[in-house]
Amino acid sequence: xxxxxxxxxxQLHVYNFDRTNLGEIDDPDLIGTWIxxxxxxxxxxxxxxALVDTICARAEATILYQAQLDYQDWEAGLDITTFxxxxxxxxxxxxxxxLAKEDxxxxxxxxxxxxxGSGFHPSTRLCLAVLTDLxxxxxxxxxxxxxxxxxxxxxxxGAAKLGVEEVRAYDNNxxxxxxxxxxxxxxxxxxxxxxxxTDLRNGLPDTGVxxxxxxxYKSLLIDLFQNPDFWKAKYYLISGFIPSxxxxxxxxxxxxxxxxxxxxxxxxxxxxxxxxxxxxxxxxRHAVCGVR
Ligand SMILES: C[S@@+](CC[C@H](N)C(=O)[O-])C[C@H]1O[C@@H](n2cnc3c(N)ncnc32)[C@H](O)[C@@H]1O
Numbered sequence: 001x002x003x004x005x006x007x008x009x010x011q012l013h014v015y016n017f018d019r020t021n022l023g024e025i026d027d028p029d030l031i032g033t034w035i036x037x038x039x040x041x042x043x044x045x046x047x048x049x050a051l052v053d054t055i056c057a058r059a060e061a062t063i064l065y066q067a068q069l070d071y072q073d074w075e076a077g078l079d080i081t082t083f084x085x086x087x088x089x090x091x092x093x094x095x096x097x098x099l100a101k102e103d104x105x106x107x108x109x110x111x112x113x114x115x116x117g118s119g120f121h122p123s124t125r126l127c128l129a130v131l132t133d134l135x136x137x138x139x140x141x142x143x144x145x146x147x148x149x150x151x152x153x154x155x156x157x158g159a160a161k162l163g164v165e166e167v168r169a170y171d172n173n174x175x176x177x178x179x180x181x182x183x184x185x186x187x188x189x190x191x192x193x194x195x196x197x198t199d200l201r202n203g204l205p206d207t208g209v210x211x212x213x214x215x216x217y218k219s220l221l222i223d224l225f226q227n228p229d230f231w232k233a234k235y236y237l238i239s240g241f242i243p244s245x246x247x248x249x250x251x252x253x254x255x256x257x258x259x260x261x262x263x264x265x266x267x268x269x270x271x272x273x274x275x276x277x278x279x280x281x282x283x284x285r286h287a288v289c290g291v292r
Contacts, residue, residue: 001032001113001178009113010070011068012069013066013068014041014043014068016041017041017062018064019039019059020038025055027044034173043114078120085125087105087162088128088162089103089108091107092111092112109186110154113179117152118152122267123271124154127271130262130271132158134211135159136162143166144167144210144211145167145209145213146169146211146233147168149170149215149216149240151179152183153181159211159213160187164192167194168194168205170196170200172198200224207229207231207233210235212230212235213236215238215239218241218248218249226252231276234275237272242269258275261273261274
């Protein structure tokens with residue numbers, strides 16, 4: 001995350017340690033620590049070889065790999081910049097001074113850090129677009145939401161800004177949870193959004209809400225789809241898969257209970273908007289623009 005004196009990301013210095021227990025690391029250039037598969041990946045703004053050597057000696061750790069890259073390269077070669085999905089304008093912190101006063105959209109201030117959910121991945125953008133369509137054309141229809149795999153928290157914040165009263169946002173990556181919490185606070189959404197660290201493979205949060213958003217990946221989606229407790233919500237916004245995966249995913253959906261209201265695609269990424277049959281047919285279908 002950005003902490004003074006840093007106001008943007010430029011170079012990333014990445015060190016992957018072979019263990020997670022590295023002790024306290026209090027360094028002004030540390031962006032954050034990503035825990036994955038019993039390893040720790042530390043991201044810094046600057047080269048940190050001396051510190052890394054100290055950590056290795058202290059924690060009896062070994063470096064599995066290290067890399068230096070441009071922030072743009074981490075973000076798939078893209079410049080993370082302000083974008084609009086009406087009526088929302090998403091502004092990375094380093095551009096907030098440039099936000100035009102005459103911009104009538106609702107601003108979302110975002111520190112994407114190195115977490116998924118800057119808004120520049122097609123699956124995030126698709127989710128945000130369908131979410132804004134739904135929430136603006138049917139205000140108050142969706143009051144409660146669960147965001148599974150929240151990343152930066154962008155989709156939860158977008159929903160809260162458009163009137164969703166209660167959002168529970170889950171992620172298994174503690175670094176993602178910290179970034180999401182920071183973004184929730186930056187947008188004064190603490191009353192509406194609770195961020196929780198949870199591994200969805202170890203248990204499903206209560207999905208008895210108006211809408212579940214799940215921009216995840218195929219194997220986790222299949223696990224969720226096969227759990228009858230997943231299907232307690234009224235609407236489901238599902239993404240994170242490509243056309244070649246659709247048949248396998250469709251086969252695990254309880255289609256006797258569901259209607260596919262919309263399928264959208266951007267680049268190679270797909271999104272489904274599903275509704276429980278009991279609630280579908282009250283106009284929501286016309287909120288969105290059909291299969292694209
Ligand atoms: C594709 S990203 C989506 C992020 C954000 N919702 C968006 O649309 O941009 C998937 C997110 O799910 C999280 N995730 C992956 N596996 C998970 C699991 N087993 N339990 C909880 N979260 C998980 C990842 O850490 C990541 O932040």
